Amino acid sequence: MINLSIILPMYNVAGYLEKCVKSVMNTNLGGDSFEIIFVDDESPDNSKIVAKDIIKRYPEYNFKLISQTNKGLGGARNTGIDNAEGDYLIFLDPDDFIVDNNLEETLQNAKSNNLDILEFNATMVNSKGETIQTVKVNSYEKILSGIIYSNLFYCSGSACNKLYSRGFLNQFDLRFMEKVYGEDFEFNTRVFFHASRVKGLNKVVSAFLQSPNSITRNRDIDKKIKYLKDYIKILTNLKSYFSNIEVNQTSDAIIYYKSRMALINTNSFILLIKNKFPTDYALQYRKRLENDDLLFITSEIVIKKKNLVRKFLFQYQGMFFIVFKLNNIIKGTIKLPL
Template sequence: MNISFIIPVYNVEKYIGKAMMSIIDDNWGKYKYEIIVVDDESPDNSITVVKEIKTRHPDSIIKIISQKNKGLGGARNTGLENAEGDYIFFLDSDDYILKNTFRNLLELAYEKQLDVLEFGAIRVDEEYKQIDEIFINTTNNNIYTGEHYVNIINFANSACNKIYNREFLIRQNILFIERVYIEDAPFNVEVFAKASNVMAIDLIAVAYLQNASSITRNKRTSAYLLKFIKDSILVTNRIKNLAAFYIDSNSENTIKKKVAFFVTGILWMILKGNGLDKLQKKELLTQLKENGLFPYYHKTGSLPRTIMLFILNLIGSLRII
């Protein structure tokens, strides 16, 4: 098996068919693929759609795994545990791959014996019209260690624009944090801390759907916002701790910039925090302090955001928040 596509499924009956068929209808040549659908207690007809596709395409290897709700990260971990491909791709159920691209990615990954290969993507609207291009980077056919890579490439937090060597992930015991938002970011920080052979290619290979009904694009309820901020603190603390895995001071500094970037966003959410009362805000600030994230003095990689972090640190130290 050359590549395993891991697709978490939860309430996506409108989109899952396109995601799966983009794989099945591709031209794979000598390469073999499997599709691992992880049903995370989806309440709609998503799995019915998956089973119908599996019946119509008996020549495709489609595995359906059901589990108790573990969130996106937990579903990906389950998929990884059951995968057999040399390489892994985490495909979100409302996204899809582009024609005749993954053969090229696999050819390059095998040729260079890569741990990670990062590539570009497009964003599309709900009529599948292109909005823009994102994550366009290249290492000009050069291979780098993960440490060096983070210093020259502004790598995407997303796990959905990279193929990963499965044996590398298993050997290094790299998994997603379960039942949290933004689980991709610490996953990739750990990946690059431990990877030996990494490349980026400017080939665009996947389309991201900008789903207007997505919870991340709708107005946040106070309960959602509270969980999102708590998860963000957990994830950012994990990234802060992972910075110690980077031996080179420049690469460690790059990861600390990412921490500072996230901390700025967290503080702004707390300060703005519509729907959060004073006690909740105080508890969130206490959680930040206990994790060594507030105050946090470091450049963010963005001058406006660095200035904002300085101001937020000052406001917090004066106990105005």
């Protein structure tokens, strides 16, 4: 019986696959109780060859290898969900890996409590394997709805530090947006809204490699512009989605929806500041949000530091302009592509 499906999207990850797969094999999960689903997202490297070799060398484990036309990370994960057989799913990027021996306990906790989502701790490591930071979730023992859980506690935007019930995802037809940056946050916003049984587990289960070339850490201005455009796509999609399911049915749901939208707004403004975008560009971006009714600056955010940024930028009239102008004077301005 397959209790857990581990979904591994593949795109230029040949050098990481072996370590990731072996980290799962080295847990105390029985080989017949889980499956590993490789999704080849039209990878230009030899990831598919490496995956085939792993499958050949370990016939005692359950593997699936699926190839598809490139759909991005979200599309690859959707293919994994559609082909999964496990009661629960875990999404791993191939440069991530499982640590310690907490995966079986985590899975049993989810199953015994019939959870829709179980969130767990994760470490962030550098290329040397050294821990940079630990993503800690709440250790509140009670089972809560996704809305209440998110309104009360910090909830990681990542999809890789959670177990998801496959039946729950299918019940509400929950899938990732394709070919956008920030797909995890958008996905989790809809997922936690529908979840009725959510719990946090104060145990480290996985480690995330923090690469300087990742989407959020690289200095490629074209990728930063795409991220800003994708934030608008995500806001638009969520606004449409929640308007169709009457989000304003309860006050908790309203708080949840507006808080998540406000966090996306704040993240976009932080991206603009950190990457030294010109003041005019920031003002135009804000105007676009206002015109499309996508600006949620009055809503509180659970993450305290992000909430302080939101308040600082919008508490006083003109502060938004002053912050960006001073940032350009002190740090300079990037040159935008024509």
